[in-house]
Structure formats: structure tokens, C-alpha cells
Amino acid sequence: MQLTRNEWNHQLDQNDMLEELMSEYGEELTRTAYLYLKDWSLAEDTVQESFIKLYKNLHTFRGDASIKTWVYKILTNTCKDVLRSATMKKVVLGNFFDFKNQTEKSAESTILNNESGRELAGAVLKLPLKYREVIILFYYQSFSTKEISQLLSITESTVRVRLNRGREKLRSLMRRDFDED
Template identity: 40%
Template sequence: MSIPDRKPPEINKDELLEKMMIDYGNDILYLAYSYVKNRSIAEELAQEVFISAYTHLDRFQWESSIKTWLYRITVNRCKDYLKSWSYRSTVLSTVFDLKMGSRDKETDEIIIQKDEKSKLSNLIFLLPLKYREVIYLFYFEEMNLNEMSQLLNLNINTLKSRLKRAKELLKREITKGGL
């Protein structure tokens, strides 16, 4: 079963949920992690996203893709979590495993690459949330500005400005840190 682009006449919610989890589970987890910086919390939020999607599937208008809808739910859940008391009382880790990697390189090269990725991810996490989210969506999720605009409910020009500013801040930190 593939996920339909338009509302099908009949939907088997259980099958669609399973397909959404298979197709988008890791993406939702990485997106949540980019916000909360803690794998176990990101996993909990990802579960909540799929529970919410399953519960509210009958309300889905099919005006956007299911992926965009799931991302919107994820962003909202993460922002709610970041505003919550439990977040403020939790110490966050700063380790971010990027989705990139290679198995064909020598061990030393892999270790160096992981160290550089770790440094880069730490620098990304130093950015304010509004810049961190556009960097993540643009570079790691490879979303275009239209998709990001719909997901974040922001004007495209605002996104362009944020992306430019995020790149400038990141470049300054990389230069300062010697990455």
C-alpha cells in the first residue's frame, strides 16, 4: 500500500498508520530530535505524533501531503514540549547524530568525520530555535522554501531572511571554533 496524495474513498486507518510509520518514522524522529536534543524524548514525541495522526486522520483535509501534515504535528508537539515545565526541568544533551555517514571509508577517516559532524551539530544546536529549525529543514530534510513556509506557517521572505541569518551565525561560529 502506498500513501495516497488525495483522499481515497475508503481509508483503512490501521494500514495507513503502519505505512506512515514505515515511510516517515525516522524523519519524524530526527525532526523531533533537532528540537529537543534528547533521543528518548524525541522518541516519545514521535510516538505522540503518530497517535495524534491516527486519532485525527478523519480531520485531515488532504490539502497538503501526509508528510507535511506529520511534520506540522511534530513541530507543534516539539514547540509545546519546549514550553512545558518538564522541558525546563530536564538537562538536555548536546550530541546530535546526523543522518549522514559512509561505510566505505577507512576507520580513521570515519572517526574524524564523526568528530567533525559532532562539532557541527553542536554548533547548530547553539543557534536559536528559529534559525536551527530552518537549517535542519533546509539541509537535512531537503525541504524547499514553499514546503517550509507551509510547515512553519511563515512567509517565504521571512524564511529566506532566517536561512541567510542562520548561515551567517553558523559560519561565524565555525570560523571562531576552527571547524
């Protein structure tokens, strides 16, 4: 198939835009996908699949929301597709995710932060999906409740309710884990 000059330039622009999006969001998308899927390699595959979908549909982006919100909507929908698939039934919980924002200097505080971070991550991963996804998007990806409502196609009040219930379930899980120790 022969491309015209305009089609060729448009193709290059899309390639550049995709490359920029991959560079800017790839790592945090993978962490988010991991929190959904609980398997690192599956998360990486899902992010790649999301970028393929994004590339194929780049021309449909209307600009109603930010590009970041649109990218995350594609990712969350792809994660949900994977969760519904037969593949997901075989997934086993892998390594816990790493936290980006560790500012403590001493070895002791780093170890304590890592340990409590892993415990919190484990508790987040135990939450039902509807609570886990709003917790992830709000606390780990810093989306506003309005952006989350757009991403998940639910009302903003539903987002707030799920955040509150998710926090309550987290507290309960953390207390139960603490009491067991």
C-alpha cells in the same frame, strides 16, 4: 461500542495508514524532534505523541499539502508545545545525532567526518529555535522553502531570511569554536 462494517473497514484503513507512516517517517521524525528538543528519549516520546495526534486527526487531512508536510507540521507543533512546557526546562543536552549519509571508506575519514559532524550538530543545537528549525527542515529533512513556509505558517521570504541568518550564525559559531581550539 459496536462498529458497523464500514466503520470497521475505515478503522482498519486508518491503522494501516498509520503503520505505514510510522514505518516510513518514524526514524527521521525522531531525529528531527531530537534537533528541536536536544534529548533523545524526549524526542522519541514526542514522536509517539505526534503519531497519536496524527491518528486522531487522520480524517481531517485535506490533501492541501503532501502527507509528509502534514506529518512534519504535527511534529513541529508538538515539539514547540514540549519546548514551552515545564518538562523542557529540565532537559540537558544528550548525545549528538548520527548522520545518515556517510559515504567515506577509510577509518580516518570516517573519524574526521564524525568529529566534524558532531561539531556541526553541536553548533546547530546552539542556534535559537527559529533558525534551528529552518536549518533542520531544509538541510536535514530536504524540505523546500515553500514546504517549510507551510509547515511553520510563515512566509517563504521569512524562511529564506531565517536560513541566511541561521547560516551566518552557524559560521560564526563554528569559527568561534575553531578559534578556541
